[in-house]
Every structure is written in C-alpha cells, then in structure tokens.
Amino acid sequence: MSIRITAPAAVTATIRITAPAAVTVALALIISLLPLSLDEARAAEFDTHGFVDSHYGVRLGEPHDFITSRTRARIGSWMCEGKTWAYLSVNAVENGVVPGENGIELREAFVEYVADSWDLRVGRQIIVWGKADGVAITDIICPRDYAEFFAAEYDDTRIPADAAKWRYLGDSFDLEFIWLPRFIPAALPPQGSPWFRETEFPAGVEVEHQAATEPEFNLENGELAVKASIYTSAVDLAISCFRTWHDTPTAYREVVSQGDSVQVSFRPEYDRTTLYGAELSKPWGDVVLRAEAAYFTGLCFEPTDELSEEMFERDVLKWMLGADWSPGRNWIITVQFVDGLILDYEEAIADDEHTMLVTTSISKTFLRESLELSGMTYFGLSDNDMYARMAADYELADGFHISAGVDLLSGDGGRFGSYDDNDQIWVRAKYSF
Amino acid sequence: MCHRVISTLLLILLATATVASSGAAGELTGRDIAVMVDERPDGEDRKGTMTLTLTNSRGKTRVRTVTSFEREYGADTKSLMYFEAPADVKGTAFLQFEYEDPERQDDKWLYMPALRRVRRIAGSSKNEYFMGTDFTYDDLGDRGVDEDLYELLRREEFGGHECWVVEAVPVDEDYMYSRVVRWIRKDVLLPARVEFYERQGELLKVLTVIDVREVDGFWSMYEMEMENVLEEHRTTIAYEDLHYNIGLSDNLFKVSTIERGRIQ
Numbered sequence: 001m002s003i004r005i006t007a008p009a010a011v012t013a014t015i016r017i018t019a020p021a022a023v024t025v026a027l028a029l030i031i032s033l034l035p036l037s038l039d040e041a042r043a044a045e046f047d048t049h050g051f052v053d054s055h056y057g058v059r060l061g062e063p064h065d066f067i068t069s070r071t072r073a074r075i076g077s078w079m080c081e082g083k084t085w086a087y088l089s090v091n092a093v094e095n096g097v098v099p100g101e102n103g104i105e106l107r108e109a110f111v112e113y114v115a116d117s118w119d120l121r122v123g124r125q126i127i128v129w130g131k132a133d134g135v136a137i138t139d140i141i142c143p144r145d146y147a148e149f150f151a152a153e154y155d156d157t158r159i160p161a162d163a164a165k166w167r168y169l170g171d172s173f174d175l176e177f178i179w180l181p182r183f184i185p186a187a188l189p190p191q192g193s194p195w196f197r198e199t200e201f202p203a204g205v206e207v208e209h210q211a212a213t214e215p216e217f218n219l220e221n222g223e224l225a226v227k228a229s230i231y232t233s234a235v236d237l238a239i240s241c242f243r244t245w246h247d248t249p250t251a252y253r254e255v256v257s258q259g260d261s262v263q264v265s266f267r268p269e270y271d272r273t274t275l276y277g278a279e280l281s282k283p284w285g286d287v288v289l290r291a292e293a294a295y296f297t298g299l300c301f302e303p304t305d306e307l308s309e310e311m312f313e314r315d316v317l318k319w320m321l322g323a324d325w326s327p328g329r330n331w332i333i334t335v336q337f338v339d340g341l342i343l344d345y346e347e348a349i350a351d352d353e354h355t356m357l358v359t360t361s362i363s364k365t366f367l368r369e370s371l372e373l374s375g376m377t378y379f380g381l382s383d384n385d386m387y388a389r390m391a392a393d394y395e396l397a398d399g400f401h402i403s404a405g406v407d408l409l410s411g412d413g414g415r416f417g418s419y420d421d422n423d424q425i426w427v428r429a430k431y432s433f
Numbered sequence: 434m435c436h437r438v439i440s441t442l443l444l445i446l447l448a449t450a451t452v453a454s455s456g457a458a459g460e461l462t463g464r465d466i467a468v469m470v471d472e473r474p475d476g477e478d479r480k481g482t483m484t485l486t487l488t489n490s491r492g493k494t495r496v497r498t499v500t501s502f503e504r505e506y507g508a509d510t511k512s513l514m515y516f517e518a519p520a521d522v523k524g525t526a527f528l529q530f531e532y533e534d535p536e537r538q539d540d541k542w543l544y545m546p547a548l549r550r551v552r553r554i555a556g557s558s559k560n561e562y563f564m565g566t567d568f569t570y571d572d573l574g575d576r577g578v579d580e581d582l583y584e585l586l587r588r589e590e591f592g593g594h595e596c597w598v599v600e601a602v603p604v605d606e607d608y609m610y611s612r613v614v615r616w617i618r619k620d621v622l623l624p625a626r627v628e629f630y631e632r633q634g635e636l637l638k639v640l641t642v643i644d645v646r647e648v649d650g651f652w653s654m655y656e657m658e659m660e661n662v663l664e665e666h667r668t669t670i671a672y673e674d675l676h677y678n679i680g681l682s683d684n685l686f687k688v689s690t691i692e693r694g695r696i697q
Contacts, residue, residue, distance in 0.1 A: 049523055128549045155548050169689045231688050233540050236553050281553035288555045326555055368565035398495055398519035432520035
C-alpha cells in the first residue's frame with residue numbers, strides 16, 4: 001500500500017522516449033491537421049500557450065545544499081478544424097539535482113473529435129479521476145512521477161498516458177470508456193536524487209536487484225476503464241471500474257542461504273489489479289462535502305521479515321472523506337481524512353493494516369487577489385509523520401508570479417518521516433504566456 | 434431576429450407609455466422602475482467577451498479577459514465563463530446554474546487547467562469581489578428585485594439623458610451596501626450612473642456607464658467604469674463581440690464541456 005522506493009533506477013528510466021502506436025497515430029493525425037497552404041493556415045484556428053518556471057530550494061539542515069533546482073519551459077498548442085481538435089505540448093527541463101530529468105519530452109499529443117452526444121480523444125493525454133486533493137484514491141489512470149517527490153507540485157506528477165477515451169455525453173450524465181494499450185510504470189526517485197531511499201538489510205546479507213519485469217505490449221495486457229457520472233443540484237456522483245496494473249512493482253524475492261551468508265535476489269514485478277471506485281461531491285451552504293472510495297483486488301504485500309519469500313495477496317479499501325469551506329472574504333479551508341485498509345490482515349505483512357492520513361489546507365488572497373498566503377499539512381496518523389508547506393505567491397505582473405515557501409517533513413519513518421532531513425526553503429518564479 | 438427587435442421596441446414603448454401615464458397620475462414608484470429594469474428584454478441567450486482593466490492608485494494596470502455565455506431556461510439561467518487572460522488562468526472555466534427560486538442554491542462547477550479537474554464549488558455569498566476587480570458578483574449579475582426597498586428620489590438629466598434617480602435600500606441590514614442610488618435612463622432602461630454607499634453611509638463606489646449600444650435589437654452597456662473612491666482603485670469593463678439570440682447549444686452548459694479545457 002505504501003509507495004515502494006526500493007526498486008532500482010532502471011525501473012524509472014523508460015517512459016519518456018518511446019512512441020507507441022497510440023501516440024504515433026495521434027501525431028500523424030495532428031500533422032494531417034496542420035495547414036498546408038496560406039489559405040488553410042488562415043482558416044485553421046491555433047491557440048498557443050505555455051510557461052517558463054524556475055524553482056530552487058535549499059536544505060534547511062546541513063549541508064544546506066540545493067534540494068530543488070529545476071527550470072522548465074512548456075509550450076502547448078490547440079489546433080482546430082471543424083469538429084476535430086488536436087493538442088500538442090512539449091516540455092524542456094533542466095534539473096540540477098535529480099539525475100536523468102534533463103531534456104526535451106513530448107508531454108501530450110492527442111486528437112479529439114467532438115460530436116453532439118459523444119467525443120473521442122486518442123493519443124498521449126492526462127486523465128484525472130477522483131474528488132480527493134493531493135491524494136490518489138481512484139486517480140490512478142495516469143501513473144505518477146515521484147522522481148522529485150515533495151519538491152514537485154502534486155498535480156504536475158501525473159505521467160501522461162497513451163490512451164483512447166470515448167465519452168457519451170448526456171444532459172447531466174456522462175459515460176466514459178478508456179483503453180490504455182500500453183502499461184506505463186510510475187517513475188521512482190533515481191539513485192543520486194535527494195528523494196532516493198534504499199531498504200536496509202541486516203549485516204551479511206548480499207542483495208541483488210534485477211530489472212523490473214514489465215507486462216508485454218500486447219492486447220491482453222492492455223488496461224480498460226469505465227466510469228459513469230451524474231451531475232445534479234443535490235449531488236455529483238460517479239462509479240467506476242478499472243482493470244489495470246499496479247504502477248509500482250512488488251519486490252518478489254529469492255532468498256538463498258549458504259552457511260553464514262544470505263543472498264536475497266529481488267525480482268520486481270507489476271501486479272494485475274481491478275479497481276471498483278465511487279466518488280461524490282455535495283454542496284451544502286458554503287461547504288462542499290467530498291467522498292471517494294476505491295476497492296482494489298489482489299494487491300501484493302511484502303513480508304515484515306526481509307528474508308522471507310512469502311508474499312501476501314490482499315484486497316484493499318481506500319477511502320476519503322473531506323470538506324471544502326468557502327466562508328467568504330477569499331478564504332478557502334479544506335480538510336480530508338484518508339484511510340487505506342488491508343483486508344484479511346495478518347501481522348506478517350510489512351505494511352500497517354491501516355494507513356490513515358489527515359490533510360488540511362488553508363488559503364487566503366489579499367491585495368485584490370494578487371497575493372495568496374497558503375498553508376497545507378499532511379499528518380500521517382499511522383506513522384506519526386508529517387509534511388507541511390507554507391507559501392506566499394505574488395502576481396508581479398499579468399501572468400508573472402513569484403512565490404516562496406518552506407517545506408517541512410518530520411517523523412521517525414513512514415512516507416514523510418523518511419525524508420526528515422529534506423526540509424527546504426524555496427523560491428519560484430513562473431511566467432505564463 | 435426581426436421579430437425580436439419589434440418585440441423589444443414594443444416592450445420599451447409600452448414601458449414608456451406606462452411610465453408616462455403613471456407619472457401623470459403620480460403613481461410611478463421606485464419599485465415600478467426597478468421591475469421595469471429587471472424585466473428589460475435581453476434575449477434568450479447571449480455571449481460576449483469582456484476585458485476588465487484594473488487600475489490602482491499608482492496607475493498600475495492589470496488586465497483580465499473573460500468570454501461569457503448565458504442562456505435562459507424559463508426563469509432560470511445557465512452561464513459559462515471562460516477565462517482568456519492573464520495567461521496563468523487561461524482555460525479556467527466557471528459553469529453556473531442560477532435558479533429563480535431563492536430557496537434553491539445555485540449549482541457551480543469550476544475547471545482549473547492546472548488541476549485538470551472539474552470541482553464542485555459552493556459559496557452562496559454574492560458580495561465577494563470578482564477576480565480582484567471593483568465589481569462584486571452582485572454588481573455584475575441579477576440582484577432580485579425583492580432584495581431591496583426602493584424610492585424614486587427625483588427625475589433629472591444626466592449625461593444628456595432623462596433619468597429617474599432611484600434609491601435602493603437592502604432588506605438585509607447586514608448587506609455590504611447601506612444604499613445604492615441609480616440614475617436610470619428612461620430611453621433604454623439602463624443605468625447611466627450608480628453610487629454605492631458602504632454600511633456606515635459613506636460613498637464607496639461610483640459606476641459610470643461610458644458606452645451604451647443597441648446590439649441585435651437589445652440595449653447593452655458596452656463599456657463601464659467602477660471607481661472605488663475610498664481605495665482610489667478603478668475597474669473598466671469593455672465588451673467585444675457581444676451578441677444576443679444566437680442559439681447557444683445546450684451542450685455548452687455541461688460539466689463534460691468545461692472538462693475539455695477549452696470551449697466547444
């Protein structure tokens with residue numbers, strides 16, 4: 001249930017450069033939409049936008065080194081001809097801290113056809129599910145890029161998926177089908193990153209990491225999702241089902257003992273799972289109540305004993321209950337409670353039976369919405385660890401923001417406590433065009 | 434369209450005739466005028482792009498551009514605002530279903546491109562300022578006639594137009610304004626000037642309507658300026674591409690539409 005960070009860097013380095021069939025088709029269609037003559041260029045509609053941002057963070061503790069050093073430029077463009085739309089966006093990244101992040105990548109490339117009662121989007125795209133903020137319950141269509149963990153904005157961590165998404169669009173009812181032909185794993189922090197952590201083993205244990213085995217690219221290994229949503233005055237509701245692969249690998253292991261020496265060979269594999277999800281949003285005066293739940297079948301958990309080969313396949317229930325309160329005067333206050341429960345739990349499982357989390361967020365704008373002060377906290381109730389961010393953002397000119405803040409991580413273990421020494425103070429500048 | 438124009442003219446003529454006869458009989462009240470203004474024809478649907486220019490006391494300006502779509506569904510209204518500028522909020526879309534029934538809460542959804550997600554939003558307060566401008570949501574939208582008590586103060590000429598000067602005092606004593614005084618043009622049933630007084634009775638803001646045009650048979654405020662006299666801050670709203678009765682599709686006013694991150 002917790003995010004595993006023991007896989008070798010090889011797991012993380014595969015996703016950006018390949019161009020599978022869906023993207024190739026999308027690119028071909030986009031190129032076919034490009035105007036070939038001046039007249040066509042006048043007729044076609046383009047809408048280009050993007051941003052440049054720089055984000056630098058210094059570790060609060062010794063050795064006060066840079067823990068974040070990243071400059072990104074993104075340019076994206078919509079093209080339209082009749083009922084057909086295409087979107088292309090490209091990222092250029094210079095990262096001085098996390099190895100393997102530099103370069104130019106195709107971020108999104110898709111073609112969309114819009115009819116009166118349905119639409120179809122094919123290609124590399126970002127698909128977002130769920131009602132939870134900053135926590136993924138059903139929002140797992142796109143895998144996550146954890147390479148910079150808490151130094152990245154949560155909503156920037158989705159890795160675009162190669163997918164075909166078809167939606168039936170009713171008056172207040174939508175039905176969507178998604179097909180992801182190719183599995184994309186989550187990106188984990190590479191060795192050398194301040195966010196990389198390695199599992200410690202008893203002295204004398206020799207450890208070997210094999211490369212993760214990814215599902216083969218074939219029809220049978222594709223991922224399928226369906227979701228039905230209704231929007232009413234009283235409530236927004238959705239139910240969903242997603243036949244997928246768990247996007248972080250389970251570290252299956254072989255343990256060989258010879259005399260006093262023990263050799264552990266890790267063989268990471270991705271497990272098949274099915275998600276059954278439900279989402280709800282209900283306005284109530286100045287408050288919106290949000291709820292989300294996901295039941296996962298057959299997730300594999302590692303044993304407490306690092307030298308045991310036994311793995312535990314269990315179903316998991318994750319759920320969230322939250323509220324957004326907008327009391328006026330530009331205040332927004334949000335609280336969420338999140339729990340992940342391993343069913344049929346037994347003590348030999350390394351993860352806790354419950355992984356409970358409380359998140360809070362408070363923000364207010366000043367100076368005619370040009371200055372925003374915000375605070376956000378994640379409290380891990382199971383591990384007594386915490387992540388907090390306090391930030392100020394000022395709009396210096398139209399589309400140009402500068403912000404500064406502090407990120408604090410504390411605890412003796414757990415998801416946040418593992419990074420206890422990664423507290424940082426940071427500044428950021430972003431120009432959008 | 435021709436039918437609409439004729440209907441509109443007939444309505445205005447009828448209103449003028451009613452006003453003339455009421456005036457002669459001395460029966461015209463501030464509430465009568467407020468009702469006429471409220472019921473002024475403005476089409477079944479409308480769209481337009483407004484540029485909001487915010488200017489502070491040092492002359493520094495910030496510019497926001499919003500394209501809005503509205504369609505009437507009986508007494509209820511569905512509206513969509515799509516933010517075009519500044520670039521960091523481009524693509525933000527706000528979908529709202531407003532209900533005539535005061536007991537029924539409006540439905541609101543917000544799409545934020547950075548989150549790639551539509552979220553249901555709440556907040557029944559309409560006296561919040563819109564995007565940091567000098568206009569509240571109430572200033573921009575339809576405030577119910579029954580939310581204020583009216584008095585016709587006088588008739589006078591303003592900016593070369595015959596006007597009624599009508600004072601509106603909110604029923605709700607906790608409302609952000611203690612009173613609002615409007616100069617209503619008799620010819621087009623639109624304000625020429627509005628003064629907003631804060632709760633202690635001091636003049637807070639002055640709205641001046643700079644440009645009124647007839648578009649598709651409907652009189653419209655094309656450019657106006659709201660000045661906050663206490664904060665020495667002002668906001669100008671200028672419309673472009675304003676049109677009425679264009680047959681906006683029901684599909685525009687759906688959550689699934691704003692989820693695309695663009696209009697259409």
